[in-house]
Amino acid sequence: MPAVVSFHYTLRDPSGRVLDTSMGAQAVTYLEGAGQIIDGLDEQLRGAAAGLKTRVVVPSAKAYGERDPEQVQPVKRSQLPVEGELTVGDQFKTGDDQFAPTVTVVSIDGDEVLLDANHPLAGVDLTFDVEVLSTREATPEELRHGHAHGADGACGH
Numbered sequence: 001m002p003a004v005v006s007f008h009y010t011l012r013d014p015s016g017r018v019l020d021t022s023m024g025a026q027a028v029t030y031l032e033g034a035g036q037i038i039d040g041l042d043e044q045l046r047g048a049a050a051g052l053k054t055r056v057v058v059p060s061a062k063a064y065g066e067r068d069p070e071q072v073q074p075v076k077r078s079q080l081p082v083e084g085e086l087t088v089g090d091q092f093k094t095g096d097d098q099f100a101p102t103v104t105v106v107s108i109d110g111d112e113v114l115l116d117a118n119h120p121l122a123g124v125d126l127t128f129d130v131e132v133l134s135t136r137e138a139t140p141e142e143l144r145h146g147h148a149h150g151a152d153g154a155c156g157h
Protein backbone atom coordinates (compact mmCIF):
# COMPACT_ATOMS: atom_id res chain seq x y z
CA MET A 1 0.00 0.00 0.00
CA PRO A 2 1.44 3.38 -0.88
CA ALA A 3 1.75 5.81 2.00
CA VAL A 4 1.06 9.52 2.28
CA VAL A 5 4.22 11.22 3.51
CA SER A 6 4.79 14.73 4.88
CA PHE A 7 8.29 16.15 5.01
CA HIS A 8 10.36 19.28 5.20
CA TYR A 9 13.32 19.71 2.88
CA THR A 10 16.18 21.95 1.98
CA LEU A 11 17.39 21.61 -1.60
CA ARG A 12 20.99 22.38 -2.56
CA ASP A 13 22.97 22.25 -5.78
CA PRO A 14 26.36 20.46 -5.92
CA SER A 15 28.16 23.61 -4.73
CA GLY A 16 26.03 23.66 -1.58
CA ARG A 17 23.96 26.68 -2.61
CA VAL A 18 20.41 26.55 -1.24
CA LEU A 19 17.96 26.48 -4.16
CA ASP A 20 14.76 25.99 -2.23
CA THR A 21 13.49 25.04 1.21
CA SER A 22 10.17 24.29 2.87
CA MET A 23 11.53 25.31 6.28
CA GLY A 24 9.41 28.08 7.72
CA ALA A 25 6.71 27.29 5.17
CA GLN A 26 4.26 24.48 4.66
CA ALA A 27 5.62 20.93 4.65
CA VAL A 28 5.28 18.91 1.45
CA THR A 29 2.67 16.14 1.53
CA TYR A 30 2.56 13.58 -1.26
CA LEU A 31 1.23 10.16 -2.22
CA GLU A 32 4.06 7.69 -2.85
CA GLY A 33 4.62 6.73 -6.48
CA ALA A 34 2.07 9.21 -7.82
CA GLY A 35 4.52 11.61 -9.44
CA GLN A 36 3.76 14.40 -6.97
CA ILE A 37 7.46 14.89 -6.21
CA ILE A 38 10.48 14.16 -8.42
CA ASP A 39 11.01 10.45 -9.10
CA GLY A 40 14.44 10.09 -7.52
CA LEU A 41 13.28 11.57 -4.22
CA ASP A 42 10.06 9.53 -4.20
CA GLU A 43 12.05 6.31 -4.77
CA GLN A 44 14.62 6.98 -2.08
CA LEU A 45 12.06 7.98 0.56
CA ARG A 46 10.00 4.80 0.02
CA GLY A 47 9.30 3.19 3.38
CA ALA A 48 10.68 6.14 5.36
CA ALA A 49 9.42 6.51 8.93
CA ALA A 50 8.34 9.65 10.78
CA GLY A 51 11.28 11.36 12.45
CA LEU A 52 13.79 10.23 9.82
CA LYS A 53 16.37 12.87 8.92
CA THR A 54 18.31 11.98 5.86
CA ARG A 55 20.27 13.38 2.93
CA VAL A 56 19.10 12.23 -0.48
CA VAL A 57 21.20 12.89 -3.57
CA VAL A 58 19.18 12.71 -6.78
CA PRO A 59 21.14 12.57 -10.05
CA SER A 60 19.88 15.03 -12.65
CA ALA A 61 18.51 12.19 -14.82
CA LYS A 62 16.04 11.36 -12.02
CA ALA A 63 15.32 15.00 -11.21
CA TYR A 64 14.79 17.53 -14.02
CA GLY A 65 16.62 15.55 -16.71
CA GLU A 66 19.74 16.26 -18.71
CA ARG A 67 20.28 19.48 -20.59
CA ASP A 68 19.25 19.31 -24.24
CA PRO A 69 21.40 21.52 -26.50
CA GLU A 70 18.55 21.68 -29.03
CA GLN A 71 16.47 23.57 -26.47
CA VAL A 72 18.79 26.55 -26.94
CA GLN A 73 17.57 28.59 -29.89
CA PRO A 74 17.80 32.10 -31.29
CA VAL A 75 14.62 34.15 -31.62
CA LYS A 76 13.87 37.70 -32.71
CA ARG A 77 13.64 40.19 -29.88
CA SER A 78 10.45 41.58 -31.38
CA GLN A 79 8.75 38.15 -31.10
CA LEU A 80 9.20 37.92 -27.34
CA PRO A 81 6.29 38.58 -24.96
CA VAL A 82 8.45 40.84 -22.81
CA GLU A 83 8.02 44.57 -22.43
CA GLY A 84 10.94 46.85 -21.65
CA GLU A 85 14.54 45.95 -20.89
CA LEU A 86 15.83 42.42 -21.47
CA THR A 87 19.05 41.26 -19.83
CA VAL A 88 21.11 38.07 -19.88
CA GLY A 89 19.87 35.71 -17.17
CA ASP A 90 16.28 36.95 -17.32
CA GLN A 91 13.68 34.19 -17.09
CA PHE A 92 10.14 34.40 -18.33
CA LYS A 93 7.28 32.18 -19.39
CA THR A 94 6.65 31.82 -23.10
CA GLY A 95 2.88 32.05 -22.71
CA ASP A 96 -0.04 32.61 -20.36
CA ASP A 97 -0.64 28.88 -19.96
CA GLN A 98 0.51 27.62 -16.54
CA PHE A 99 2.38 24.82 -18.34
CA ALA A 100 4.14 27.18 -20.73
CA PRO A 101 7.87 26.54 -20.46
CA THR A 102 10.11 29.01 -18.68
CA VAL A 103 13.03 30.17 -20.79
CA THR A 104 16.30 31.83 -19.81
CA VAL A 105 18.04 34.54 -21.83
CA VAL A 106 21.54 33.27 -22.69
CA SER A 107 22.74 36.16 -24.82
CA ILE A 108 21.52 39.20 -26.71
CA ASP A 109 22.98 40.36 -30.01
CA GLY A 110 21.03 43.23 -31.50
CA ASP A 111 17.60 41.88 -32.40
CA GLU A 112 18.71 38.29 -31.91
CA VAL A 113 18.14 36.73 -28.50
CA LEU A 114 19.43 33.28 -27.60
CA LEU A 115 16.92 31.49 -25.37
CA ASP A 116 17.45 28.34 -23.31
CA ALA A 117 14.22 26.38 -22.79
CA ASN A 118 15.84 23.72 -20.60
CA HIS A 119 14.52 23.61 -17.06
CA PRO A 120 16.81 25.79 -14.93
CA LEU A 121 17.68 22.65 -12.91
CA ALA A 122 18.23 20.38 -15.94
CA GLY A 123 21.63 18.72 -15.70
CA VAL A 124 21.95 19.57 -12.00
CA ASP A 125 22.38 16.86 -9.37
CA LEU A 126 20.15 17.76 -6.44
CA THR A 127 20.85 17.22 -2.74
CA PHE A 128 17.84 17.16 -0.43
CA ASP A 129 18.14 17.32 3.34
CA VAL A 130 14.87 15.77 4.36
CA GLU A 131 13.04 15.49 7.67
CA VAL A 132 10.07 13.16 7.53
CA LEU A 133 7.29 14.55 9.71
CA SER A 134 4.62 11.88 9.33
CA THR A 135 3.53 8.93 7.25
CA ARG A 136 0.16 7.23 7.07
CA GLU A 137 -1.69 4.84 4.84
CA ALA A 138 -3.31 6.47 1.85
CA THR A 139 -7.10 6.52 1.91
CA PRO A 140 -9.03 4.74 -0.86
CA GLU A 141 -10.11 8.17 -2.10
CA GLU A 142 -6.51 9.39 -2.35
CA LEU A 143 -5.56 6.25 -4.26
CA ARG A 144 -8.42 6.83 -6.68
CA HIS A 145 -7.42 10.47 -7.17
CA GLY A 146 -3.70 9.72 -7.42
CA HIS A 147 -2.64 12.42 -4.96
CA ALA A 148 -2.53 13.20 -1.25
CA HIS A 149 -5.31 15.11 0.44
CA GLY A 150 -4.91 17.68 3.21
CA ALA A 151 -5.08 16.90 6.93
CA ASP A 152 -8.78 17.80 6.86
CA GLY A 153 -9.38 15.48 3.91
CA ALA A 154 -9.65 18.42 1.56
CA CYS A 155 -9.08 17.77 -2.09
CA GLY A 156 -8.07 20.55 -4.46
CA HIS A 157 -10.25 19.16 -7.23
Ligand SMILES: [Zn+2]
Binds near residue numbers: 142145147148156
Ligand atom coordinates in the same frame (compact mmCIF):
# COMPACT_ATOMS: atom_id res chain seq x y z
ZN1 LIG B 1 -8.28 14.43 -4.60
